[in-house]
Amino acid sequence: QPVLTQSSSPSASLGSSVKLTCTLSSGHSGNIIAWHQQQAGKAPRYLMKVGGSGYYNKGSGVPDRFSGSSSGADRYLTISNLQSEDEADYYCETWDSNTRVFGGGTKLTVL
């Protein structure tokens, strides 16, 4: 089954940009992944799906500041013009025929 490895937890300033990484394990580099945001004390929120070709498909109401991309086995979530409400845990998710996995999460701190 696939394994997802997420980048270490970054800190970034208000108004800046940050790029989070989710890496697929060997043999699964073509998988689609989904990004989810979880603010403190809240349920997760679906942000977007990102495919191996770099296409991404955002959920309803997700601001234009959020975008996705990919390179090889890496899937990225880029957040531009950081706002205080972007401080959250970010999880990636993928699946195969009969299972699904989540990455360990990346905690984004907005300074």
Added chain:
Amino acid sequence: EVQLLESGGGLVQPGGSLRLTCAASGFTFRNYGMIWVRQAPGKGLEWVSAVGGGGDTTYYADSVRGRFTISRDNSRSTLSLQMSSLRAEDTAVYYCAKLVDSGICYWGQGTLVTVSS
């Protein structure tokens, strides 16, 4: 507007049972796979179980297989998770979620299950 409302959580003793329910609205329930995901206190997300739109295809994580049973009632737009032989490590917030093209696209608000004596 899609709404997923979980209920049924609470405090249960080790070895006990509990049934979670997720009431869905705002979409044609029978057309979508559904999933349960849990999150232990201070931990990340863990997939628990999934069911296809017709209810005849089910999947389970190794950690719950044989103890948990997922089901759905398409006439009532409800998803259920019957949990038995509960352990301390099953303590978590349980979320139901809607699947689109196999990926989670909408989350409920969650219900807390605490397994403790």
